[in-house]
Amino acid sequence: MAATVHLAGVINESQQTPRPNGSAAVLAIGTANPANCLRQDEYPDWYFRVTNSDHLTTLKNKMKRICEKSGIKKRYFHYTDETIAAHPEFLDRAAPSLDARLRITESAVPELAAAAAKRAIAEWERPATDITHLVLATNSIAHAPGADLRVAALLSLRPDVQRTLLCFHGCYSGCSALRVARDLAESSRGARVLVASCEVVTSLSFRTPDEASPEALVAAALFSDGAGAAVVGADPESPAERPMFYMVAASQATLPGTERAMSMRLGSSGYDFGLSAEIPALLRGAIAGCLVEALAPLGLVDTGGGWNGLFSAVHPGGRAILDSCETALALEAGKLAASRHVLSEYGNMGGVTIFFVLDEIRRRQHQDGGQKEGGMVDCEWGVMLWVSARASPSR
Numbered sequence: 001m002a003a004t005v006h007l008a009g010v011i012n013e014s015q016q017t018p019r020p021n022g023s024a025a026v027l028a029i030g031t032a033n034p035a036n037c038l039r040q041d042e043y044p045d046w047y048f049r050v051t052n053s054d055h056l057t058t059l060k061n062k063m064k065r066i067c068e069k070s071g072i073k074k075r076y077f078h079y080t081d082e083t084i085a086a087h088p089e090f091l092d093r094a095a096p097s098l099d100a101r102l103r104i105t106e107s108a109v110p111e112l113a114a115a116a117a118k119r120a121i122a123e124w125e126r127p128a129t130d131i132t133h134l135v136l137a138t139n140s141i142a143h144a145p146g147a148d149l150r151v152a153a154l155l156s157l158r159p160d161v162q163r164t165l166l167c168f169h170g171c172y173s174g175c176s177a178l179r180v181a182r183d184l185a186e187s188s189r190g191a192r193v194l195v196a197s198c199e200v201v202t203s204l205s206f207r208t209p210d211e212a213s214p215e216a217l218v219a220a221a222l223f224s225d226g227a228g229a230a231v232v233g234a235d236p237e238s239p240a241e242r243p244m245f246y247m248v249a250a251s252q253a254t255l256p257g258t259e260r261a262m263s264m265r266l267g268s269s270g271y272d273f274g275l276s277a278e279i280p281a282l283l284r285g286a287i288a289g290c291l292v293e294a295l296a297p298l299g300l301v302d303t304g305g306g307w308n309g310l311f312s313a314v315h316p317g318g319r320a321i322l323d324s325c326e327t328a329l330a331l332e333a334g335k336l337a338a339s340r341h342v343l344s345e346y347g348n349m350g351g352v353t354i355f356f357v358l359d360e361i362r363r364r365q366h367q368d369g370g371q372k373e374g375g376m377v378d379c380e381w382g383v384m385l386w387v388s389a390r391a392s393p394s395r
């Protein structure tokens, strides 16, 4: 472990660090992707060729059907043809390959996360040394000292920056990181939290297609690499700090009996993903009830017009996930336009994707001057799966 001294102070109540008056807000956003971009309509041919699997014609045709229905146009990958040529063990399920994969991700994750974070800090227009906390979420590493320490060094954050590393939160890691950032930002006045999410998970999961693992084929057709970052803080301290989304509440709900529906398991040959074909239907059945429970304490209720009065930042886990949300919540066409756009342009980058969706929503707010597609911008309140957000009235 790195030589880090952790101190916890206990003080008299009257001497507590003052807490901020307002809610934490997203003050800036940055995103980044690796250079290797592959078109989705060409991916099955490429994938079966480089894995020497062209003879598996039934499986290849299935992947083509999945890609056609994925709602994705292109995806980004840290790996390249050269990576695959240099690592024949990635193609052989029986060969141990985890060490080689983790050596790749150990440097790739902090570098990509820092690239996104640099853009967020540049937009924030304050020095990186004003960052008091760093929260990094990833499913793509398994080492300590972790990528959070390396990101802090790459960005020249101050030595006493308080770091939190969240690993193995799956596709909701971005929401987890934002929830933790919100709590940190609201717990001490002046806190400025750099929150980042980074996945190069395809380097941990790339392998030969297997007729016995159709779920792995779905993962191979959807997942993509990228990084997203935001600066989060309460009580803007200067005119340059422009809140774009106030994070007013966060909640989490787990559907009983669904523990096996979505899973990730890191083994000697990398990640195995479990993605039940039931996920879109499970979501369809549960989402409205979850929304009612999460929003009622905020006084937000469906008064008959459905949930179209909110803007929605939904993690685009797959085209069918978005369809399920749209159906279950009776959303008007275009209400999930930002999520669909991000899915189409980048694929499913796990927890990173939600940063791209928030970025896309605010871009549409600016471009359209309030006359946006799908009634998104004139909504004061919004919901992000699973963090509720309120758009700044000043934006």
Ligand SMILES: CC(C)(COP(=O)(O)OP(=O)(O)OC[C@H]1O[C@@H](n2cnc3c(N)ncnc32)[C@H](O)[C@@H]1OP(=O)(O)O)[C@@H](O)C(=O)NCCC(=O)NCCSC(=O)/C=C/c1ccc(O)cc1
Pocket (backbone or CB within 6 Å): 062, 065, 066, 069, 070, 071, 171, 172, 214, 215, 218, 262, 275, 276, 277, 278, 279, 280, 283, 315, 316, 317, 318, 319, 320, 321, 348, 350, 385
């Ligand atoms: C794009 C898909 C994969 C296919 O499109 P489709 O409209 O369902 O098309 P088909 O029904 O014709 O399916 C095409 C083929 O794929 C197969 N398939 C179809 N899902 C499968 C399957 N999970 N296994 C294994 N074969 C399959 C299906 O059997 C079929 O095979 P075949 O008959 O041989 O053509 C679509 O099903 C889809 O988007 N599925 C959702 C993928 C998914 O689970 N994503 C979640 C990843 S985890 C995540 O991001 C978290 C999200 C989340 C978000 C919000 C929350 O609140 C909580 C969580």
